[in-house]
Amino acid sequence: xxxxxxxxxxAALAAPALGQRLAADVDxxxxxxxxxxxxxxxxxxxxxxxxxxxxxxxxxxxxxxxxMAHNVRPVKAKPAKEPGLYTARLELEMYGEWxxxxxxxxxxRDVIVKKIDFRExx
Amino acid sequence: xxxxxxxxxxxxxxxxxxxxxxxxxFTLIFGVLRRANLAYGPAIMLGAYAxxxxxxxxxxxxxxxxxxxxxxxxxxxxxxxxxxxxPHGRRGAGDAGAIASMVGSFALxxxxxxxxxxxLPKHLYGFPPLYxxxxxxxxxxxxxxxxxxxxxxxxxxxxxxxxxxxxxxxGLAVRAVVDQADAARLAGINVPxxxxxxxxxxxxxxxxxxxxxxxxxxxxxxxxxxxxTLKGMIAMMLGGLGSLPGAVVGGLALGLIESHSQWLFxxxxxxxxxxxxxxxxxxxRPSGLWAMLRRxxxxxx
Amino acid sequence: MxxxxxxxxxxxxxxxxxxxxxxxxxxxxxxxxxxxAFFGVGAYAAGIGTAMWGWPLPVAALAxxxxxxxxxxxxxxxxxxxxxxxxxxxxxxxxxxxxxxFELFHYQRTIDGELVGPDGTQGFRGIRWVLERGIEQxxxxxxxxxxxxxxxxxxxxVERTRLGATLRMVGEDPExxxxxxxxxxxxxxxxxxxxGALAALGGALYAHHNTYVEPxxxxxxxxxxxxxxxxxxxxxxxLGPLLGVALDxxxxxxxxxxxxxxxxxxxxxxxxxxxxxxxxxxDELTVNxxxxxxxRRRTA
Numbered sequence: 001x002x003x004x005x006x007x008x009x010x011a012a013l014a015a016p017a018l019g020q021r022l023a024a025d026v027d028x029x030x031x032x033x034x035x036x037x038x039x040x041x042x043x044x045x046x047x048x049x050x051x052x053x054x055x056x057x058x059x060x061x062x063x064x065x066x067x068m069a070h071n072v073r074p075v076k077a078k079p080a081k082e083p084g085l086y087t088a089r090l091e092l093e094m095y096g097e098w099x100x101x102x103x104x105x106x107x108x109r110d111v112i113v114k115k116i117d118f119r120e121x122x
Numbered sequence: 123x124x125x126x127x128x129x130x131x132x133x134x135x136x137x138x139x140x141x142x143x144x145x146x147x148f149t150l151i152f153g154v155l156r157r158a159n160l161a162y163g164p165a166i167m168l169g170a171y172a173x174x175x176x177x178x179x180x181x182x183x184x185x186x187x188x189x190x191x192x193x194x195x196x197x198x199x200x201x202x203x204x205x206x207x208x209p210h211g212r213r214g215a216g217d218a219g220a221i222a223s224m225v226g227s228f229a230l231x232x233x234x235x236x237x238x239x240x241x242l243p244k245h246l247y248g249f250p251p252l253y254x255x256x257x258x259x260x261x262x263x264x265x266x267x268x269x270x271x272x273x274x275x276x277x278x279x280x281x282x283x284x285x286x287x288x289x290x291x292x293g294l295a296v297r298a299v300v301d302q303a304d305a306a307r308l309a310g311i312n313v314p315x316x317x318x319x320x321x322x323x324x325x326x327x328x329x330x331x332x333x334x335x336x337x338x339x340x341x342x343x344x345x346x347x348x349x350x351t352l353k354g355m356i357a358m359m360l361g362g363l364g365s366l367p368g369a370v371v372g373g374l375a376l377g378l379i380e381s382h383s384q385w386l387f388x389x390x391x392x393x394x395x396x397x398x399x400x401x402x403x404x405x406x407r408p409s410g411l412w413a414m415l416r417r418x419x420x421x422x423x
Numbered sequence: 424m425x426x427x428x429x430x431x432x433x434x435x436x437x438x439x440x441x442x443x444x445x446x447x448x449x450x451x452x453x454x455x456x457x458x459x460a461f462f463g464v465g466a467y468a469a470g471i472g473t474a475m476w477g478w479p480l481p482v483a484a485l486a487x488x489x490x491x492x493x494x495x496x497x498x499x500x501x502x503x504x505x506x507x508x509x510x511x512x513x514x515x516x517x518x519x520x521x522x523x524x525f526e527l528f529h530y531q532r533t534i535d536g537e538l539v540g541p542d543g544t545q546g547f548r549g550i551r552w553v554l555e556r557g558i559e560q561x562x563x564x565x566x567x568x569x570x571x572x573x574x575x576x577x578x579x580x581v582e583r584t585r586l587g588a589t590l591r592m593v594g595e596d597p598e599x600x601x602x603x604x605x606x607x608x609x610x611x612x613x614x615x616x617x618x619g620a621l622a623a624l625g626g627a628l629y630a631h632h633n634t635y636v637e638p639x640x641x642x643x644x645x646x647x648x649x650x651x652x653x654x655x656x657x658x659x660x661x662l663g664p665l666l667g668v669a670l671d672x673x674x675x676x677x678x679x680x681x682x683x684x685x686x687x688x689x690x691x692x693x694x695x696x697x698x699x700x701x702x703x704x705x706d707e708l709t710v711n712x713x714x715x716x717x718x719r720r721r722t723a
Contacts, residue, residue, distance in 0.1 A: 021537075034243070058426055064639040066648065073427050093683055094344075095245040099635065103426065109554055113635040120244045158508055160647070209698045221454070222701035225654045226694045228647060233690025240683065348643070359512050394523040401516040405501035408509050 021046035022110045024102055028090065028118070035095070037118065041077055041086045041102065051084020056105040059088040061098045064115075074103065095120050125262045130381045132260075136269030138357075138377020139276040140338070143331035144350055145357035145369035146279060150324040153364040154300055155317055157220050160227040161202045163351030164234035165325055166332035167344075169194030171238045173333065174247050174342050184252055184337075191336075192329035199325025202230050203318060235347050245343065252337040268338035275334060279327060280370055287366075296320060328354075356400055362410025371412045429560050433632055435665075435673045436567040438649065440625025442664035443574060444618040445646075446653040451614040452594035454507065456646050457498065457514030458622045460521035461491040463641035465623025466630035467525065467541060473552035473631070474539050475532050480552050484627040491623020492616040494521070499615035503608055518646055525638035546637025553631045567628055571665075574621065578661035590614065655693055657703030659710030666704055 023046040028039040039059065043052045060074035072093065077086035092098060095118055102112040144166075151159045172194035173187045206226030210219040253267040287293035298306040299316050307313050332350065336342050353376065361372025379399055384392040407414055444458045465487040472483030498517045505513055531540035541547040553563055581587045589610060592600045597607050630636050652667030671689055700706065 021535075060427075060430065064637055065642050066644045074430070094239055094243060099637075101633075109557060111551070111554060111634045113548060113633075152508075205694045206697070210701060218701055221654060222697045225651055226697045228651050229690040229693035229697075231690075232686040233694075236684070236686035236690070240687075352643070355512060356516075359509070363508065390523060390526060394520060394527075397516040397519045397523070401501075401513055401520065404505060404509055404513040404516070408505060 022052060022104060022108060022112060023049075024112045024114065026100060026102070026114045026116065028116060031089075034120075035092045035118075037090045037092070039088050039090055039100075040080070041088065043084050043086065043102075043104070051082070052107065053083035054079065055086070055107060057086055057088075058103045058105075059090065060101045060103065061090060061092060062101065063094075064097060064099055072098075074101075077102075092118060126385065129263050130385045131378065132263055132265060133269075134378035134381030135374055136266065136273060136377070137381055138374035139269070139273040140331060140335050140373075141353050141357040141376045142276045142370040142373025143272065143279065143327065143334070144354035145361065145373045146276070146283070146366060147324040147327040147331065148351075148354040149358050149361075149364060149366055149369040150283075150320055150327070152358065153366065154296060154320045155207060156364075157207060157223045158227070158355070159202065159207070159321075159324075160224060160351060161206070161231040161234060162199075162227075162325075162328060162354060163349065164231045164238070164347035165198035165202060166191075166195045166328045166350050167347035168198040168234055168238050169196075169329040170249075170332045170336050170342050170346060171242050173336075174242060174249060177250060178247075184250070187250070187337075188330070188333045191333035192326050195329030195332060196322055196325045198234060199321055199328070200318075202227060202234075203321040206230060207317065207321065208314060231347065231351070235344070238347070239344050247342045249336045249340055249342050251340050252334070266338065268334060272331075272334045272338070275330060276370060276373070279330075280366070283366055292316075292319070356396065360400060360403060360411055362412040363408075365410065365412050368410050368412035371415065372410065375411055426560070429564055431673060433560070433564045433567055435668050436564070436571050437625050437629045437632065438652070438668045438672055439571050439665050440574070440628070441622055441645070441649040442652040442656070442668050443578070443661060444622035444625070445650045446658065446661060446664040447614055447618040447621065449650075449653055449658055450594050451590050451611060452506070452597060453611070453614075454511045454650065455514040455618075456511045456643065456650060457516075457518030458618065458649055459641045459643075459646035460498075460518035461495055461619040461622035462626035462629070462645070463521060463525060463636075463638070464494050464619075465491045465626030466636045466641075467528075467547060467626075468623070469627030470547050470550040470630045470636065471530070471540070474547075474550045475530075475534070480627075480631060483552075484624060487623045487627040488620040491626070492620040495615045495619020495622075496612060498619075499612050503611060515643060515646070518641075519643065522638050522641050525641070544638060546635060547630075548635045550630050550634045550636070554634065563632060567632075570624070570628070575661050575665075582660075651693075653703075655696070655703055657700075657705030657707075657709065659703075659705045659707040663703055663705040 023044050025042040026039055028037040030036075031038055041057065041059070043055055043057065044050060045052060057077040058074040059077055061072040072090065075088050075090065077088040079085070080087050090100075097115060097117045100114045100116055102114070104110045104112070148159070148162055151157065151162070169191040173191040176182060176190050177187060206229075207223050210223045210226070251268065252271060255267070257264045257266045258270070259265070285293075287296060295306070295311045295316050298309065298311055299313055303313055328350070332346070335350075336346070357373040357376045358369055359372065360375050361370065362368030376396060379396050380392050383395040387395070403410070441458055441462050444461070445455055448455045448458070465484075468487040468490045469480070469483040472478040472486055473480055478486070498514065502510055502513045525541070526544045528541050529543050531538050531542060533539075537549070539549045581590070589600070589605055592603075593605060593607055593610050600610075601607050648671075652671065653664040654667075655670070656663035656665065656667030696704070702708070
């Protein structure tokens with residue numbers, strides 16, 4: 001525990017390691033169940049726009065108002081057929097604007113936030 | 123230019139009567155029980171949601187919807203009163219009881235809001251208007267019938283409450299309790315029953331306000347709960363805590379402030395200015411606008 | 424550790440700063456609906472510090488705390504005479520003013536070919552200092568809780584000193600305190616500033632955990648919740664607010680059973696709880712009893 005703290009302190013003061021930036025396009029489509037959505041995520045490198053394959057991505061969601069309340073349990077995104085494409089099924093608590101948080105753990109550590117307005121079917 | 127000013131003033135008064143109606147209910151509870159009810163708005167929302175559900179199922183007329191809203195709000199209010207205010211006993215039991223009631227009402231606020239959104243989960247529901255016709259014209263000014271109805275209702279309610287409090291036995295009991303709860307108890311007045319009835323009356327007033335508001339906006343959203351509580355509280359504080367005429371003055375003032383600020387500076391600044399004025403008023407003259415108008419000296423809050 | 428559990432534990436820690444901030448003011452006798460404003464000030468300040476000016480997080484966090492304290496002092500000064508619901512509404516009005524100002528605040532710079540900075544209602548994205556240093560979620564969690572424990576330790580220390588007694592006295596009976604020579608105004612302002620700094624620290628950490636903040640994050644709901652957590656957990660000890668946070672966000676939020684019904688359960692439980700414990704779970708009476716029992720056992 002002390003060692004992790006020390007490491008964190010040293011890392012904090014050390015020179016910054018340039019994290020490779022990622023970019024994502026997220027498209028969520030409603031399913032036949034209310035408040036359940038199938039989301040397709042296209043993950044690319046921010047600079048080169050090359051698709052990132054085999055990534056460990058999980059998708060969580062939070063409502064901007066009361067940010068720690070309507071927490072949606074993060075789901076691991078499954079890789080789809082094309083490299084760089086992933087799918088995840090989201091179950092939300094209510095309609096409205098949500099901030100989706102894409103937590104990437106490998107190959108590069110990054111967090112991407114996408115705001116999506118989930119409206120009910122008219 | 124002058125027409126704009128007049129129209130904004132008219133709009134402000136109309137909007138303000140909605141706020142005044144909300145504030146009247148809130149003030150009744152605070153004035154008599156000396157407690158803030160944070161579940162006030164959500165109880166109204168539940169009434170409005172009940173009316174929406176009835177509308178979706180049966181499409182009844184305006185009077186039925188109004189009655190359902192009022193009944194729903196009163197029932198929800200009774201639930202809140204039984205669970206959060208009655209158990210914490212006598213008014214004047216000190217801060218502890220008041221705070222416990224307030225936190226309890228916060229808890230029920232969350233509960234009622236979630237119950238409502240579980241019942242009707244959509245982000246927005248249409249609501250039938252009070253009057254299905256064009257707005258009235260007063261020369262170059264326009265006046266929407268719903269808002270006129272609100273102004274009329276606010277005035278009627280004000281007079282009604284005045285008569286109730288000053289010309290009936292119940293009103294006498296209420297005034298006795300407000301004055302000195304322990305003395306009233308000794309005089310044989312059933313204080314808990316008075317509290318319960320006042321609470322029911324306040325919730326019913328809230329339901330009436332809620333119905334008129336959703337009919338005027340022609341929509342119901344989950345934001346109605348917090349919005350109603352907030353506007354009611356702000357109007358109450360602007361006018362003077364615990365004063366019924368203050369509630370009306372505060373409501374109208376809030377409406378005027380919002381209407382003119384929005385016209386002059388845009389919607390974002392509208393709320394900023396309203397809060398700024400509230401903050402400044404509390405810092406300088408917490409007794410509120412009504413007391414200022416009557417030129418009373420500022421009492422200690 | 425499972426990612427979800429990590430997230431919940433981190434959130435409990437972050438929210439605790441806010442609840443402790445409300446608790447501090449409550450002990451000094453004031454009920455604030457507005458601590459979320461300083462949480463927001465801390466978030467934006469620290470975010471600007473690290474993402475736009477290249478400061479390390481500890482420096483940015485300290486600056487955020489200073490700014491939070493200053494903002495709280497600014498709000499505290501005109502409201503010194505107010506008590507009860509008047510003070511609560513004034514803090515609510517002030518907090519909403521801050522939030523609307525965040526909505527109007529645009530300050531962006533191009534860094535590495537990308538626009539970074541607060542963009543009004545669109546929020547402030549790209550607060551990536553923690554990511555860029557490769558700090559793991561577990562490490563961040565440990566850092567957050569280390570700071571929480573530090574704050575708890577500080578509270579415990581102060582409780583035993585004259586300052587702690589003075590604070591509680593100002594809270595319970597300011598007239599008596601004034602008669603005994605306490606400068607009540609100075610104490611209240613000091614407490615307000617300390618509470619502001621505390622909330623700002625939480626906000627700074629929150630911004631870096633989330634990498635994205637927007638004005639809506641700091642609305643009335645957040646403030647009323649943190650006040651409620653302090654009142655539900657009890658004002659007898661600084662562990663009270665933590666208990667309140669842990670019960671709602673920790674316990675109920677994460678148990679699958681209550682999915683979608685969390686507030687109905689929590690709301691009902693709290694209302695019932697307050698009937699038997701109007702001063703919260705760990706109220707002064709309970710804490711004193713526990714302390715006395717421990718003392719008896721020690722001397723037995």
